[in-house]
Amino acid sequence: MTMSVSKQALGVAVVAALSASVSTSAMARETVQIAGSSTVLPFASIVAEEFGNTFSQFNTPVVGSGGSGGGLRQFCQGVGENTIDIANSSRAIRSGEVANCNENGVNEILEVMFGYDGIVFASRIDRAEFELTPEHVFKAAAAQVTVDGELVANPYTRWSDVDSSLPDQEIVLVIPASNHGTREVFEEKVIHIGCESVAEVEGDACNNLRGDGRIVEIAGDYTETLARLDAQADAIGVFGLSFYDQNRDRLQVATVNGVVPSLETIGSGEYPVSRPLFFYVKGEHLDVIPGLAEYTEFFLNDMISGFGSPLEDAGLIPMDEAERAEALEQFQARTVVSPAE
Amino acid sequence: MSITIEQRRQHRLMTIEKSLATRHRKEKRFRRLGLMAVMTGMTLVAILFASILMRGVPAFWQATFFMELYFDPEVIQLEEKPERASGESPSDFNQRLSAWQTQAGLVNWQVLIDRALEDKLSEDLEPSQLRDLRALLASNERFTLRNKFMDDPSLLGQTIEVKMLASANVDVWLKGNIDRDLADARQQLSAQTRAWADQLYEEGIIRNAFSTALFLNTDSRSSPASAGLAGAFMGSLFMMMIVIALSVPLGVASAVYLEEFAPKNRLTDIIEININNLAAVPSIVFGLLGASIFIGYLGLPLSAPLVGGLVLTLMTLPTIIIATRASLRSIPPSIRQAALGIGASKVQTVFHHVLPIALPGILTGSILGVAQALGETAPLLLIGMNAFVANVPSTPFEQSAALPVQIYLWQGNELRNFFEARTSAAIIVLLALMLSLNALAIWLRKKFETRW
Numbered sequence: 001m002t003m004s005v006s007k008q009a010l011g012v013a014v015v016a017a018l019s020a021s022v023s024t025s026a027m028a029r030e031t032v033q034i035a036g037s038s039t040v041l042p043f044a045s046i047v048a049e050e051f052g053n054t055f056s057q058f059n060t061p062v063v064g065s066g067g068s069g070g071g072l073r074q075f076c077q078g079v080g081e082n083t084i085d086i087a088n089s090s091r092a093i094r095s096g097e098v099a100n101c102n103e104n105g106v107n108e109i110l111e112v113m114f115g116y117d118g119i120v121f122a123s124r125i126d127r128a129e130f131e132l133t134p135e136h137v138f139k140a141a142a143a144q145v146t147v148d149g150e151l152v153a154n155p156y157t158r159w160s161d162v163d164s165s166l167p168d169q170e171i172v173l174v175i176p177a178s179n180h181g182t183r184e185v186f187e188e189k190v191i192h193i194g195c196e197s198v199a200e201v202e203g204d205a206c207n208n209l210r211g212d213g214r215i216v217e218i219a220g221d222y223t224e225t226l227a228r229l230d231a232q233a234d235a236i237g238v239f240g241l242s243f244y245d246q247n248r249d250r251l252q253v254a255t256v257n258g259v260v261p262s263l264e265t266i267g268s269g270e271y272p273v274s275r276p277l278f279f280y281v282k283g284e285h286l287d288v289i290p291g292l293a294e295y296t297e298f299f300l301n302d303m304i305s306g307f308g309s310p311l312e313d314a315g316l317i318p319m320d321e322a323e324r325a326e327a328l329e330q331f332q333a334r335t336v337v338s339p340a341e
Numbered sequence: 342m343s344i345t346i347e348q349r350r351q352h353r354l355m356t357i358e359k360s361l362a363t364r365h366r367k368e369k370r371f372r373r374l375g376l377m378a379v380m381t382g383m384t385l386v387a388i389l390f391a392s393i394l395m396r397g398v399p400a401f402w403q404a405t406f407f408m409e410l411y412f413d414p415e416v417i418q419l420e421e422k423p424e425r426a427s428g429e430s431p432s433d434f435n436q437r438l439s440a441w442q443t444q445a446g447l448v449n450w451q452v453l454i455d456r457a458l459e460d461k462l463s464e465d466l467e468p469s470q471l472r473d474l475r476a477l478l479a480s481n482e483r484f485t486l487r488n489k490f491m492d493d494p495s496l497l498g499q500t501i502e503v504k505m506l507a508s509a510n511v512d513v514w515l516k517g518n519i520d521r522d523l524a525d526a527r528q529q530l531s532a533q534t535r536a537w538a539d540q541l542y543e544e545g546i547i548r549n550a551f552s553t554a555l556f557l558n559t560d561s562r563s564s565p566a567s568a569g570l571a572g573a574f575m576g577s578l579f580m581m582m583i584v585i586a587l588s589v590p591l592g593v594a595s596a597v598y599l600e601e602f603a604p605k606n607r608l609t610d611i612i613e614i615n616i617n618n619l620a621a622v623p624s625i626v627f628g629l630l631g632a633s634i635f636i637g638y639l640g641l642p643l644s645a646p647l648v649g650g651l652v653l654t655l656m657t658l659p660t661i662i663i664a665t666r667a668s669l670r671s672i673p674p675s676i677r678q679a680a681l682g683i684g685a686s687k688v689q690t691v692f693h694h695v696l697p698i699a700l701p702g703i704l705t706g707s708i709l710g711v712a713q714a715l716g717e718t719a720p721l722l723l724i725g726m727n728a729f730v731a732n733v734p735s736t737p738f739e740q741s742a743a744l745p746v747q748i749y750l751w752q753g754n755e756l757r758n759f760f761e762a763r764t765s766a767a768i769i770v771l772l773a774l775m776l777s778l779n780a781l782a783i784w785l786r787k788k789f790e791t792r793w
Contacts, residue, residue: 031740033643035728042755045562045729052731053484056442062644062740064728082640125527221753243755248527249519250757310480310563 029081032061032292036071036088037181038221039117039240040277043311044088047299050310051291054298058291063088065221068181072280076101079284085292087280090117090181098339108283109337112296113327114305116317118241118266119185119273121254124229128167130236130254134272136162138194140171141215143208146198154210172235174228177219185275186238190256193272226250241266242315267317274317283334300328393772397765403566404507404515405550406478406541410457411500412490417448422494445491450483451475454505461546462537473533477541479506481564506554507547509565509759511538515547518758529758555766559731560742565756570767572733576646576726576741577715583650583737584657584714589707591654592661599662600669601691620659627656628720636724643725644740652724653714660713664706668699701789708782712775718745744771 034044045063052060066074068089075087076097093109101109121132139145139162145154159166176182187207195206209215216235218225222243229235229251236254241261244251253261256272265271279299286293298304305311306318319327423437458474459466466474482505489503490496510529513519515538525532541547558569603609631652635641641648672695680690696703721727727746734741742750748767754760 029642031732033728033740035725041729042562045731048729049481049561049563049731053481054446056446057439060731062728062730064644064725080640082636082643084643222755223753223757226757246529246755247757248529249523 030290031059032086032289032295033064033084034061034086034088034279035064035066035074035084036086036279037068037090037277038065039068039090039180039182039242040088040279041065042242042314043115043277043305043316044086044279044299046310046314047295047304050304051295051298055291055294058294061086061291061295067179067219069179072097073100075280075282076104076106078104079106079282081288083282085282085285085289086295089278089280090275091184092276092278093280093337095339098337102339106282106284107336108286108334110281110283110296110331110334111278111337112281112300112331113276113278113319113323114299114316115277115311115319116266116274117277117315118261118271118317119182119189119275120239120241120244120261121236121256122239122244122251123236123254124233125250125252127233127252128169129252130159130166131258132166132254132256134190134194134256135197136166136194137173137190138198138206139163141173141175141191141209142195142198142206143210144205154212157214170234171214172216172232173214174216174218174225174232174235174237176225176238177217179219181275182238182240185273189273189275240315241317245315263312263315263317277316280337281331283336296331297328300324300331393765393768396762397767397769399516400762400766401552401555401769402549403552403554404512404538404542404547405552406505406507406547407502407550408457408461408505408546409500410453410486410503412496412498413453413456414498416452417490417497419444419448419494419497422491442491445487448487450486453486454478454483461541461544470533473531473537476508476530476534477511477537479508479564479566481561481567482506485567504550506564506566507538509756511547512566513758514538515542515549516762518762555763555770559733560729560747560750561731562729562754565754565759568751568763570744570747570770572730573742573744573747573767575733576649576730577744579646579734579737579741580650580653580743581711581715583647584653584711585707587650587654588657588661588710592658592707592710593665593703596662596665596669597691597696600666601695602687616659616662620663623719624656624717625719625723627652628723630655631720632723632725642738642740644728644730645738646726646734646741646743647737648724649721649726649743650737652720653717656717656720657710657714660710661703661707664710665699665703668702668706669695671702672698698791701786701791704785704789705782708778708785712778712782715778716745716771716775718749721746722749744774 032048034048041063044061048061048063052058064071064084068087068091071084071087072089072093074084077083093111098109101107121130121137123130136159139154140156140159142154144151145156146152147155156162157171158168159171160168162171175186191209192206216228216232218228222237222239225237225239226243226247229237237251239251241263244253244261255261259265259271261271261273266274279296281292281296302324303309305316306324309318312318318324420441423434423441425431425434455471455474458477485505486503507515511534514521514528514530514535519529528535530538538547554567555569556574557571558567559572561568599609599612631648635648635651636643641651676694676698677690680694681687685693721743726741726743727750728740728742729750730740730742732739732741744767748764748771751760751764751767
């Protein structure tokens, strides 16, 4: 008898749990939900935390990762409480992604630029120092290069083969996989520019990287790249400036075109491999999810993302006053990203 | 004649002895191999545990400031904390209270900390040194101070001894987790901050104290030193409650039905095979399923322990069914026959006689299944539980992290010097939970075990 009673009780509990789950799915979400770029994630998390600590009336936003591409895909899944409100991205949204968004009913894509980030080449501290140029990197990474005026499969195995000024060290380049926005910047600002110096290679062929194991693609975070450098002592990794900055005791950075990457040289544009960072706000959610507009404006506040702010401490290169004012104005005017872009 | 018989016997004995020696040798070799296999396993486990403990245990203690702090009324210019007046409606009171809290949030709490530190360093500081000074303390401590004051406004004008966390980089520096001989450019802290940290450590103002933050705080990125496991722990707890509430009754009910009531035919065979197959499905597949069904189709919230619990339930269910069936099968048929023989119905037989005997096995299976679910990470990554969450969830519907995911997140944190140890500490906490669940399973089995 007692057994059957407790079994009934369990049954009731199961039904109750299930019905509770269904009824709350109709409940309003009160926490801003963010996902996307792992480069932006540390910055967005810091802002989220400060936001939650400063505004007691709002919950602390939740920040997920998944890479720029992954975040924008989630963002474009549609409008509704089980879709994210903000996609962090370390590159501008592509027209294909805007079209996908619009198809799923996300029409109000508000672009917010909040600062810059540098991309650096770093090697282990116990290895030789590098002074790279985009051409060096292209020659080390490309599938085909020219030797004596002829296009041949990349024959270089050591950096000193590429250019005699470089150290005699095995070529292993650890780069982010294509789910990262960093990859796009790496291709645009390093590979393509290096490619231009090789007249025979043009267009799409510029993107062909060698497939003989000397290029290692990392789909995870920079920690994974760092772990790769621990395992392969000769490898050179591609990192965000902020990651390098927090691990200066283990990594040494290569100069590009003779410029050492730093907050100053990237801010001034002297260091060539930098990019703006963005997040995209779903306009349809602005009046539905409490704190979404406030979070965005808080992010653009000078105290948070300006010079001397916690984000600068974390490695963000702040925008100047005019850019900040423009970004805020654009957001407040609800300027939507048009599909033609 | 007799000689040849004797010779033959001798010969036979020798052959037997020879083969006996070979057999004994073989047996010895086999035993030795077996022992070696066990030793190898034990050594690997020992190395694993030793490396985790060696790295993780120091992280349970962290650099902490113990110093007097003056709640200066000139800095804290606030009205009295509102008290609920008689006849005031709760919403009016809440409005007044939240206005007061907003005011309290605008107070410059950092200045109080700066002044207390300046006092301790007994130096006159230039404004340009403020940045070095603030690098000493975890940046979240100003909010801890604010919350302390909001709880007890009578602190105004008092000087009390407070305990505040040093910043992550100071902790790394004092513990020697960064090479102290590195050049200034490669250090995380400025030379000034490092000198101050050493000075304060020698004076006993910074001490290596047990880290309550690790257990009581949620994850933090703006102030890594205060990052803790509280949010992840609650998230895991909610998930396990859901897993237990759903998978144990469902699993036991289906096992009892299949074992005791269902006819043995093709259909039940297929069901049995599929349950075994389901147990072998990689957990990430359940994550994909959960993301598309629970979040995509049913519209349940992202990153919520509810969805995590449902996904882990799917994963745990076959384990519990299989364990329960094995436990039911091991009960001798004579028990059932005796019960049926004295006139009990089938249901009475099962619930009064079979289940109580099978209970230890069912409990063990269920607990081990739940322990496995507790450590599962892959499916949670797919349903958005790898997000940064700075709140402790109060219901299973709120966004939350989970313990194994928190380990994954800390492992990926860019401040390697600090989080390598912190990650190992989190692993120790998770392992301790798992081991205690396993111990509970063993204890329950011993307690309810029936022998005959």
